[in-house]
Amino acid sequence: MDFLYILATAIETAIGPIAAVYALAAIGLNLHFGYTGLLNFGQVGFMLVGGYGVAVSVSTFGLPLWAGVLASIGCAVLLALLLGIPTLRLRADYLSICTIAVAEVARLVYRAEFARDVTGGVYGLQGFASAFYDANPFPRGDYGIGDISFSARDLWMMIAAWGLVLVASVVMWLLIHSPWGRVIKGIREDEEAVRSLGKNVFAYKMQSLVLGGVFGALAGALIAVNQQTITPDQFMPQVTFYLWAMLLLGGAGRTLGPVLGAVVMWFLLTVFDETLRSLAATGVLPFLQGSDVGALRHAMVGLALLLLIVFRPQGIIGNRKEMLVNVK
Amino acid sequence: MSSDATEVTAGGPAPVDRMAGVAATPGVAKPDPILKAHGVRRSFGGLTAVDVEHLEVQRGTITALIGPNGAGKSTLFNLLTGFDRVDAGEWSFEGRRLNGLGGHRVARSGMVRTFQLTKALTRLTVLDNMLLAAQGQLGERVWGAFLRSGWRGQERANIERAEQLLERFKLLDKRHEMAGNLSGGQRKLLEMARSLMVDPSMVMLDEPMAGVNPALVQSLLGHITALRDDGMTVLFVEHDMDVIMGISDWIVVLAQGQVIAEGRPEDIRADQRVVDAYLGAQHGEPADAEEGR
Ligand SMILES: Nc1ncnc2c1ncn2[C@@H]1O[C@H](COP(=O)(O)OP(=O)(O)O)[C@@H](O)[C@H]1O
Ligand SMILES: [Mg+2]
Numbered sequence: 001m002d003f004l005y006i007l008a009t010a011i012e013t014a015i016g017p018i019a020a021v022y023a024l025a026a027i028g029l030n031l032h033f034g035y036t037g038l039l040n041f042g043q044v045g046f047m048l049v050g051g052y053g054v055a056v057s058v059s060t061f062g063l064p065l066w067a068g069v070l071a072s073i074g075c076a077v078l079l080a081l082l083l084g085i086p087t088l089r090l091r092a093d094y095l096s097i098c099t100i101a102v103a104e105v106a107r108l109v110y111r112a113e114f115a116r117d118v119t120g121g122v123y124g125l126q127g128f129a130s131a132f133y134d135a136n137p138f139p140r141g142d143y144g145i146g147d148i149s150f151s152a153r154d155l156w157m158m159i160a161a162w163g164l165v166l167v168a169s170v171v172m173w174l175l176i177h178s179p180w181g182r183v184i185k186g187i188r189e190d191e192e193a194v195r196s197l198g199k200n201v202f203a204y205k206m207q208s209l210v211l212g213g214v215f216g217a218l219a220g221a222l223i224a225v226n227q228q229t230i231t232p233d234q235f236m237p238q239v240t241f242y243l244w245a246m247l248l249l250g251g252a253g254r255t256l257g258p259v260l261g262a263v264v265m266w267f268l269l270t271v272f273d274e275t276l277r278s279l280a281a282t283g284v285l286p287f288l289q290g291s292d293v294g295a296l297r298h299a300m301v302g303l304a305l306l307l308l309i310v311f312r313p314q315g316i317i318g319n320r321k322e323m324l325v326n327v328k
Numbered sequence: 329m330s331s332d333a334t335e336v337t338a339g340g341p342a343p344v345d346r347m348a349g350v351a352a353t354p355g356v357a358k359p360d361p362i363l364k365a366h367g368v369r370r371s372f373g374g375l376t377a378v379d380v381e382h383l384e385v386q387r388g389t390i391t392a393l394i395g396p397n398g399a400g401k402s403t404l405f406n407l408l409t410g411f412d413r414v415d416a417g418e419w420s421f422e423g424r425r426l427n428g429l430g431g432h433r434v435a436r437s438g439m440v441r442t443f444q445l446t447k448a449l450t451r452l453t454v455l456d457n458m459l460l461a462a463q464g465q466l467g468e469r470v471w472g473a474f475l476r477s478g479w480r481g482q483e484r485a486n487i488e489r490a491e492q493l494l495e496r497f498k499l500l501d502k503r504h505e506m507a508g509n510l511s512g513g514q515r516k517l518l519e520m521a522r523s524l525m526v527d528p529s530m531v532m533l534d535e536p537m538a539g540v541n542p543a544l545v546q547s548l549l550g551h552i553t554a555l556r557d558d559g560m561t562v563l564f565v566e567h568d569m570d571v572i573m574g575i576s577d578w579i580v581v582l583a584q585g586q587v588i589a590e591g592r593p594e595d596i597r598a599d600q601r602v603v604d605a606y607l608g609a610q611h612g613e614p615a616d617a618e619e620g621r
Contacts, residue, residue, distance in 0.1 A: 174473065174474055174476075175470070175473050175474075178467045178468075178473035178474075178476070178479070179459070179465045179466075179467035179468040179473065179479060179483065180467060180468050180469065180470055180472070180473035181473070182452070182456055182459060182460050182468075183460060183468055185449075185451070185452055185456075186449045186452060186456075186457075186460050188451070189449035189450055189451055189452060190447045190449055190450075192411065192431070192443070192447060193443070193447035193448075193449055193519075194449070194460065195411070195430070195431040195432045195435070196409070196411070196431060196432075196435055196440065196441055196442070196443070196447075196523075197432075197435060197440070197460055197461040197522065197523075197525075197526055198432050198433075198435035198436040198440075198461075198463055198526055199432055199460075199468070200430070200432050201432065202430075207470050211470075
């Protein structure tokens, strides 16, 4: 087993574009859950409409890439309104049930035969991101230190993705440390109290749902651009649960919680995957097949969450002072 | 307001008797009502929780709303403040019809309520609880939030006002504590201070003394009379008869959702129906924390 290789691969994944995508989507979830207390179990639905917003605009309708990004933001706003208008006046559980259902229904609709002319059905869409890669300022070659290295293409993608994560984090920090953020956090604690103080709770919850959804959609657009291909089955419900795991791991209700959670989680997942895979290859564990790794990985995420809740419920950088408040 | 805050127990009517000449009959008209409700009804299944034929609250007075548990006091609060929907009836505040208005719009119109089960925003600091209640904040708009220079001045002024209120309620040294770490009584005080931060013309306090330690009750009563003397209208629910008789200008008695009597403290004390329905049974019973909001 080559520990250095495993370590290098894990670091590459932890700072690579996919980790950034998850960080961005988890930032949206953090606004929903960590600050507003909205239980969104369908963040992947926002990623789906975001990814397809770009892909459909460019591939199907021949629009420029920037218009595709605007379309994906627009789709996220529409989806948030669709989810929020009927449910945000009701008890919290209605939203969560709707989000999980709508995200999954959306995936099924996007992959349906009747949608094939627009979305490409189960085959998805390809070749919509060339404008992005044509703009790559880095010459061909490998960039990195030691065993950690990225191609020029990956580097360009990473800069775009982490750049968006940075912008989103700054936006979140500014919002949360403002009177707007105070209202949002108040709603998390007790929305009736906030309403009794003259705030339009419904409007604030809607703003939070829309904005967090837009972060999710941008993450979806990044997935599409990164892979230069999109299929509906990249947006399975477990993506949302990974996002939740990352958010809780990093610390909900902290600006950098979701970012840290995504990085640490991808690091651990890769270490785990690579270790198991090399063990399977050497045949030390005869019962272990290479194909079992995926299943074991889910089990490990579950175990990690369990340990987290027992030993560090506030997450890695969660606010202990807030956590210790006795919430009746 | 500081001088008379200490002589609450001496009680007596307000300096100007705004209720002069008002008859002690249920549903009687007041000379200058700030709140008027007519035919307000609400039932839960087969139970009629509130059925108020007519009720007026006089501006600038302390009006107590009393009645046995389950009489419908909290439900009436919820209805009037837009936290529950009426089955029938209409009501107006400062001459403005409030039917169908959401709770936040009622609060903005100047009628602010507190809850029987305290609703401190537990994972916010005491100061943030207060600041949240300030009205018209530019920084509370999603775009305005980014323009720090736009709301910083407003924030500073709000902090100053919040700290003055906290000082009055003896919570100033707790301002950076999480509200959830306060005692039950302190949370009641915070909720009351917070409702004042809205700058209302009328406050509706649902059992403000419940769970507050007796030493603080005196100062709380002082605050309430001070509010009245500042021109605010106070409607409050309370169980402690000594408190009610001591500070109220007017008392409304609710039983099974209906106003069965109203009048000055001495009228109520002498009212046989009230004694039968309420006072006799209630005296000596511990204050209980039933469900409701
Ligand atoms: N949401 C509700 N659903 C059903 N019954 C309710 C509800 N709220 C209040 N009630 C009932 O209405 C009656 C009045 O309750 P409430 O207004 O809380 O009384 P009070 O505050 O005077 O003690 C009680 O019998 C109570 O059980
Ligand atoms: Mg009650």
